[in-house]
Amino acid sequence: MNAEEIQGIFFIECEEALAAAEAGLEACSAGTQDNETVNAIFRAVHSIKGGAGAFGFTALQAFTHGFETLLSDVRDGTVMVSEPLVSLMLRALDTLSDHVEAARSGSDAPADEALLAELAAAQADGAGGSDAETQPAAEASVVEQDAAPVDGLDFDLDAMLSDIEHDAEPEGTPWRVRVRPHAGAMANGSEPLLLLRELDRLGGSCIACDVAAVPVLERLEAGQAYLSWLFELPASVSEDAVQEIFDFIGDDCEVVFNPAPEEEGAHDAEETPTVEKTAQAPANDTDTPEPKEVDTAAKAGPEKAAPAARAGQSIRIDLGKLDRLIDTVGELVIAQAMMAQRFAGQDLAAVEELSMLDGLTRELQESAMSIRAQPIGSVFSRVPRILRELESSTGKAVNLEVSGEATELDKTVIERLSEPLTHLIRNAVDHGIEGAEARIAAGKPAKGTLCVSAEHRSGRIVIKIADDGAGINRERVFGKAVENGLIAADAQLSNEEIDNLIFAPGFSTAQTVSNVSGRGVGMDVVRQNVKELGGRITIDSTPGEGTVFTLALPLTLAISDGMIVTVGDQTLVVPLAHVVESLRPDAKDVQGLGTARQMLNVRGNFLPVLSLEESVGARNAVASPTEGVLIVVDTESAGQAALLVDGITDQRQFVIKSLDTHYRSVDGVAGATILGDGRVALILDIDGLVTNAVHVRRKEAA
The missing domain is CATH 1.10.287 (Helix Hairpins)
Structure with a gap:
């Protein structure tokens, strides 16, 4: 594995650590401030710091160190968790995320001097509380007693005070730790020198270096580790503080606390597991503490390590x-x-x-x-940060409600969802949710609510972004569309058609251009991205109550199930996720509506019958529903409809091939596939076909 691949793994772990830290801080904000939560945040930030030092990302390492220092005091109880402190740490986490992205892309690091000063001030405020206030008084008391005459007493006051100070702050006994990198430690990007410097920073001093494993010059390999070191640390340094230094490197380094006397000498060149070294301590030596090692998978021995491995084994695979x-x-x-x-x-x-x-x-x-x-939670986890930025720039307070984070879908879909969701959330806060005064005047809480949810439905994933704002101002949207030349001033549009005008390129109702909105880009990008994913986006807005954007997406972009149907001289595929049922209707079940429209009576429900002949350019297709087969399909935006086809030839899995890649986007077509006989068949975009047909018929009726 080369350095670039190792660095790529580091950035993946950074993403995981940032997500873990944000989850912990959100839990703290919600009131869960136990030691386990705080420790999880500290470990996440510390792991990023360790990797940043190993790869030479000095700006990232410096900022993480300042953040980690405050977290260390929070963990130790020196600084108490409060709402302002959690807010500060969330801002620090956002900046840390920017640092990671800058290190990944090679761009300039974000400005962090002011934030580092805030972190240091928060640490000083917490650490300087009771001790700082009582210390001057204590010192004054000592001076006064020294200065006052003590006649008639037969004891030495200076000596007594010295004994009191000695009892209050015992020096303790220094202790030792042995550090020995394994043979292949540096192959994984570890740098032992950085670890030793951290021990030195804690006040440790190297008292021995074992060179017994160093080979002759001809056999020396620059990438191998041959040395081990014995450090002595003051009693004030805890084992946890030393363990944190080695958290990032995992099993690449052997660390033994308080090694037995015979282990402090020379070691052979073989890599002896830590547990075996521990077992060599004399059983009857009560003066020597039992050696302890870093909490790694190997420390518990084979009997204890195996169950943990079975519980959560994983392996990183190149995408x-x-x-x-x-x-x-x-x-x-x-x-x-x-x-x-x-x-x-x-x-x-x-x-x-x-x-x-x-x-x-x-x-x-x-x-x-x-x-x-x-899980889509990896996308939803970014929403709190987006909201924090929007609250800061717009001055609007927003309460976030998230559900369905565990809903799973294809990784490719998840990666391409980030941008559409960001635009929709920005739109909801900037255009949808009113300011505090306007909300109070409308009888609403001053704080707005944004709901983000995901769920599986009929072989698709449905994502909703709902706000409780003012809803879409259709008069304003219509007027802006006329002003931009998108529609005629006398156009007759339904509410749904007016709402969909916001997806037009260059359309914006913002009064001023800001860093949030107003440039007329965003919503058209949302629709295009969702369409490229094979999905649909719909709007449901109620004036004064709010707006709901619904995204219906396929679970995967690769393989799906479908019905192979014939329409005239065309062979088509109907995705099975949309199919409710198929039937051959009797004449009495089909009713005419107007001169050219037909409705199907399905158990008392009347559904429009849509012929695919014109939509797909087929010839000699069946014209009468009683002569063909009707497939009842369900859509997100237009409800149910019945598609008229000549017949159903098969039902099987098919591999989706994108038309955009090899040709261009085609209305009503979601992609193509290769049939068993080698022919290419088009995969129908059921949502698009039904929605367009319904709109055409509404216009004809109007």
Whole structure:
């Protein structure tokens, strides 16, 4: 593994540490301020500091050190947790995130001098409380007693005061720690010298260096570790403080506290596990404390380490390798479909074997996709920071409610959701939620509410961003659209069509341009990004009550289930996630509406019948519902409808190929796939087709 790959792992761990620290600080803000929560925040920040030092990111290391110093006092109870302190630490975490991003991209580090001064001031305020106030009084008392005459007493006051001070602050006995990097420690980016400097900073002094393992010059390898050191530390230094230095390097370094006398001498060149060294301590030596080692997976021995490993084993996999696996599984699905096509109608044995292959292929596909699945909480975790920035810039107080963080979907979808969600949240706070005075005047709480949720529904993931603001001002939106030349002044639009005008490129109702909004970019980007993901975005706004943006997205971008249908001379795929049922209607179930519209009666529910012939450019398609098959589909924006097709030929898995990559975006088409006979079939965008058809019919009716 080269240095660049190791550095990439460091930044991944930084993201995990930042998420853990933010979760801890949010818990503190909510009232959970126990030791475990504070320790988790400290460990997260400390791990970033250790890696920053190892890779030479001095600005990141310096800021993290200042942040960590305050957290250390909070953990020790010197500085008490309060709402202003949590707010300060959240701002520090935001700056730390900026530092990490700057180190990753190689850009200039953010300005942090003022914030570091605030952190130091908070530390001084907490540490200088009772001790600082009582110390001058104590010193004055000593001076007064020294100066006062003490006639008639037969004891030495100076000696007595000296004894009192000695009893109050015992010097304690220095203790020792042995540090020995393993042979391959430096191959993983560790730098022993940095660790030794940290021990020196704690007041430790090196009293011995073991060179017994150093080979002759001809066999010396620059990347190997051969030395070990014995440090003596003052009693005031705790073992926890030393353990924190070695948290980042894991099992690459052996650390033993208070080693037995025979362990302080020379060591052989072999790498002896810490637990074996510990076992060599004399059983009858009561004067020597039992050696203790850093809390690593190896310290508990094989019997204790195994259950922990089974509980949470994981391995980091390069995303490119995972993508190749998914692509290979997709090709396997296509090959399996081709085999099924070729051997259709063969003997029973062939059918059973193909059925077995189909089951194994599906299981392999589901397993491969589950590897890529991640909880959407990784995207939702960024929302609190966005809100803090917006509250600072807009002056609006917003309460955040999040649900469905554990909902899983494909990693590619998650990565591309970040930008759309950021725009929607900014829009909700800047345009949707009113200021405190306006909310109070409208009978609402002064603090607005933003709800972000995710859930699985019919093979899709549905994400909602809802605010309790003023809703969309449709008169203002309509007027701005006319002013920008988007629509005619006499245009007759429904509320839904007016709401969708905000997705037009360059559209903005902001009165002034700010760093939040007003430049006419954002919402059109949101719709385009969601569309590229194969999803849809809808708006539901009620004046005075708020607005809800709903994103309906596929769970995965690679493989899905669908019905293969024929429409005239075209073969198409209807995603199974949208299908409710399919049926051949009787004549009495189809009713006419106007001159060219038909409605299907499904158990008392009347659904519009939509012919796909014109939409997909087919020829010689079935015109009468009684002669073909109706597929009842469900959409997010337009409800249910019945699609008229000539027939259903198969139902199977298909591999989604993007048209944008190889051709261009096509309205009503979500992508393409390769059928078992080698032909290319278009995958229908059911939401788009039904929504467009409904809008056309509404205009015709108007």
